[in-house]
Amino acid sequence: MSVERVIFHVDMDAFFVSVEEIFDPTLKGKPVVVGGLAHERGVVAAASYEVRKFGVHSAMPLRHAYRLCPQAVFIPGHPDRYRSYSRQVRAVLDDFSPQVKMASIDEAYLDMTGSKRLLGPPLNVANSLHETIKEKIRLPCSIGIGTSRLVAKIASDMAKPNGILSVLPGAEDRFLAPLDVARIPGVGKVSQENLCKYGIHKIGQLTRLQEEHLRSIWGKAGVSLVAKSRGLDVDMWSSPGMSVPDKPKSISHETTFRDDTTKQDLIDATLVKLVQLVGRRLRGYGLHGRTIQLKLRYADFKTITRARTLIRSTQLDTVILASIRELFSQNWNEDKAIRLLGVQIGSLETTSGQLDWIDDPRDRKWKQALEATDAVRNRFGESSIGLASAMKNAHQERVHENTVDVPERKLE
Ligand SMILES: [Mg+2]
Missing domain, CATH: 3.40.1170.60 (MutS, DNA mismatch repair protein, domain I)
Structure with a gap:
């Protein structure tokens, strides 16, 4: 057993x-x-x-x-x-x-599997x-x-605020069946509406559906949805909804200043923020990029793009930022006010095959730090779109990040 x-x-x-x-x-x-x-x-x-x-x-x-x-x-x-x-x-x-x-x-x-002998019954431990x-x-x-991450997550959600909820082994179906499908992690508004079109509102209705039926409608996502409705852990870390987005060819962010500017610190803070946004999405996709491109538009709408290619691909903000700053200082005509800045990373590849790079302990440490902060930015990120108004925060972020032990790495 x-x-x-x-x-x-x-x-x-x-x-x-x-x-x-x-x-x-x-x-x-x-x-x-x-x-x-x-x-x-x-x-x-x-x-x-x-x-x-x-x-x-x-x-x-x-x-x-x-x-x-x-x-x-x-x-x-x-x-x-x-x-x-x-x-x-x-x-x-x-x-x-x-x-x-x-x-x-x-x-x-x-x-907590196996903690019982050491710590006691799960509810007491909780x-x-x-x-x-x-x-x-x-x-x-x-x-x-x-008994699964999925059931535990839904349970904590229902225990809020300040509560504990335990779903005993064997009671998963009864617990889940009466709940709205939107309680399933990964089922967002769009998925919910799609399910609604088929008359599916409760998790229990999903359980009763034939897997083949859901596969015919939503493919793999449909199959994993049925598994989830039974309280099983499937693609918990990556399911964005009913469809899995294609991996992008490049990732970019740009911003237009509220007023055209020549202010060095504002410009640099903006570059930092744009790099952070690009880096966060890069890591979100599990990708590394090799080509780093700066876009610069002057007040008169004259636009230049300048790119450089790294020897090794990266997903680290620090590495991207170093290139962007260099491209910027080499190409900015200081007499001219800037209207728009953009950062793009291309030549994307998946993490695999990059093990030597990931396994460098200093990089790993830095990468973990970034992953933790990505979680914050996933919540704060949207406010960064209004960059001009978020500049104060950009400065705060930099102060914080400079205290982190940033690994030195030669790019060329
Ligand atoms: Mg919370």
Whole structure:
């Protein structure tokens, strides 16, 4: 007989808001929005439970949130604080299981299989984990317990806020069947609407469908959806919805300044931000790029693009940035104001075949640091689109990142 897996999903409650409350306890119990000021162009990164009552939720434009709840406190946010608290949470989790997988900055999966003899029944362990996080870090979280990551994640979601929910082995179907399909990780609005067209609203309806039927409609994604509806772990880390997007040929970001500029620090902060955006997407796809291209448009609309090719492909911000800065300093005519800047990375290849490069311990360390911060940027990223207004944040980010031990690497 195989051993039942015991998986915990630990998810911090309104993480960014809770961290802000530690620094300013007067925020407690108030409607709070983290992500930017009310008039800014970005989106909500986190919403307190009080403000959610007004219909505010993350990823919503800040101005929309303001319309729904003008009395809310709007905070631009402190990514450095969130990263530091995330590390503290991680340290506590490590005390409870040798197998911790951070899924983002504020959630993690713990494999607790086999911990019973050492620590006791899972529910008791979850209780003491919950207490420890509250006492040591002063942050609330919710914990889901299940035989798969999928069930554990859905359980923690339903336990929110500040709760624990355990789905006993064998009870998965009964637990999942009455839930909306949107509860399945990876099923977003579009997928939900697609399923709705076929009259599928609840997870239980999916379970009853023939795999072949779903395969004929949605191919592989349909098959994995059926597996998920049964509480099984399939492509949990990569499923974006009903369709898997093709890998891109190149990745680029560009921004137009609100006012044409010759200001060195603004220009450099913008290049940093653009590189971060490109790097984040590159890593999101698991790709490395070799060709790095700068696009520069002057106030008179004259546009130049300049590229260079690296000897080895990279997915590191530091490496991309070094090339971009060099291309920029070589090509900018300092008398002329800049209207637009763009960064592109091309000649993309998958990670495989790059093992020597990945396995350099210094790179690995830096890569892990980036992956952790990517999780923050996945939430904050959208606000970076309004770059001109986000410049203050760009400077903050740089200050933070310069403290990280950046490996030196010769490119040529
Ligand atoms: Mg959370």
